[in-house]
Amino acid sequence: MTEYRAGHVSIIGKPNVGKSTLLNQLIDQKISIVSRKPQTTRFNINGIKNSTHYQIIYVDTPGLQLNPKYSLNRYMNKEVTNSLVYVDVILFVVEALNWNKFDENVLKILNNVKDKKIFLVINKIDKLKNKDDLLGNINDISNQIGFEEIIPISALRRKNIEKLESLVGKNLPASEPFYPREQITDRNERFFAAEFVREKLIERLNKEVPHQLSVTIDDFKDSKNIIHINACIWVEKQGQKNIVIGKDGKVLKEIGINARKELENLYDKKVNLKTWVKIKSKWFDSKTILKEFGYS
Ligand SMILES: Nc1nc2c(ncn2[C@@H]2O[C@H](COP(=O)(O)OP(=O)(O)OP(=O)(O)O)[C@@H](O)[C@H]2O)c(=O)[nH]1
Ligand SMILES: [Mg+2]
Known part of the structure; x- marks a missing residue:
């Protein structure tokens, strides 16, 4: 019999890469707000996905900011780093062909994270004209950190979402579920x-x-x-x-x-x-x- 798995999965990255869009797609319901403008998400939000063999608790986080100016921005960054402490898997979301110093900033934090499985999730591949473009980009980034998985997706077009979920499920520890099966979030x-x-x-x-x-x-x-x-x-x-x-x-x-x-x-x-x-x-x-x- 397959062992039941359950655990927490943080979705992190710079602002505007599509983290909240991804969370909503992963749990098939819009619970996290989305906009074209950066710094939309301000709070960590749990989205719970149940299947026969596992319960995944995704944690959508605010976009990590480089030099937080006000208490609010520092609070938002703290939400991100807090989530990294208790999760089993981290989804580091980047935007295809749009790697910059803000992603470097996220990578710096990930370099200090121990004993967590980190996936590089390359989003917005629907915007790529030439899919081969992506490869050079992946190599540059993956040389800097040992990723458990590297997976290109389009959160908006639901490309590779099921594949991502099954890879995440496989990487969770054996555990009882944390929430009742009908619950989809921790927020009221x-x-x-x-x-x-x-x-x-x-x-x-x-x-x-x-x-x-x-x-x-x-x-x-x-x-x-x-x-x-x-x-x-x-x-x-x-x-x-x-x-x-x-x-x-x-x-x-x-x-x-x-x-x-x-x-x-x-x-x-x-x-x-x-x-x-x-x-x-x-x-x-x-x-x-x-x-x-x-x-x-
Ligand atoms: N073309 C395309 N656009 C996407 C994709 N995923 C998200 N977007 C768009 O990117 C913008 C930002 O999406 P969000 O999900 O709010 O991004 P976020 O990373 O949660 O942003 P913050 O909360 O501000 O950090 C929105 O306009 C989305 O529609 C994708 O796969 N392809
Ligand atoms: Mg967001």
């Missing part, structure tokens, strides 16, 4: 409400605004046929509040509608979402406020 419904509102804000807004806003959930009431959610969007200054609200409240309304749709999909229930915008100067550089906002 409030967390997703805040995250999906934040995703719609990032999508809609430009420049520094997405990086300088945070979302908290003031109220979350799950009644029989509908979930009532009050969300607060925190910005850094008045100008940003005006941008988020938009002329005649148009921008905020649009964001609210988009977030509500996604939340209704996720919860499979009607949602009544109300949003407020408030100002808290330099919230992203205050450890106390960060804690209040859930960064702990």
Whole structure:
């Protein structure tokens, strides 16, 4: 009889390489927010995949930053390094033909990690015109560290996702499952409400605004046929509040509608979402406020 395996698998890499897209594909459900803009993910999020022979707990992490400027950025980097302590396998995600000093920075951290299996996952291969291009790139990188596996994928197009999962499964230790089989994440419904509102804000807004806003959930009431959610969007200054609200409240309304749709999909229930915008100067550089906002 095949021995049951279970373990934790960290998904790490520089910002914007497709880590959250990969997590969502690996567990067949969107739980981690995704955007074209770097530094989207701010918290570690567990996504749990069950099969007959194994339970894999994937940990999506924020993109590792080179010189974290504020407390928020340092918190995000700490999330990454914390995850490396307890996982069995690390997926180091890079973007095909886009190796740079930010990947070197991740590699530096991996060089200090002992007794973990590290996979090099080369994402976005759908963007490559000539597949042979990839080979030179792989050799350069793999000479620097002993990878257990090197696997090119396209998270967006689901290329090699099943193969990656089966390789990960084989590399887990024999263990009982950590979570009940029907559970897909360790995060609660409030967390997703805040995250999906934040995703719609990032999508809609430009420049520094997405990086300088945070979302908290003031109220979350799950009644029989509908979930009532009050969300607060925190910005850094008045100008940003005006941008988020938009002329005649148009921008905020649009964001609210988009977030509500996604939340209704996720919860499979009607949602009544109300949003407020408030100002808290330099919230992203205050450890106390960060804690209040859930960064702990
Ligand atoms: N062409 C292509 N685009 C991809 C692929 N995977 C992800 N993307 C895109 O890359 C962008 C970033 O994706 P995310 O999943 O948010 O990346 P991330 O690494 O989680 O980013 P951070 O959380 O900011 O570190 C999005 O626009 C995705 O649609 C892929 O396989 N091919
Ligand atoms: Mg992400």
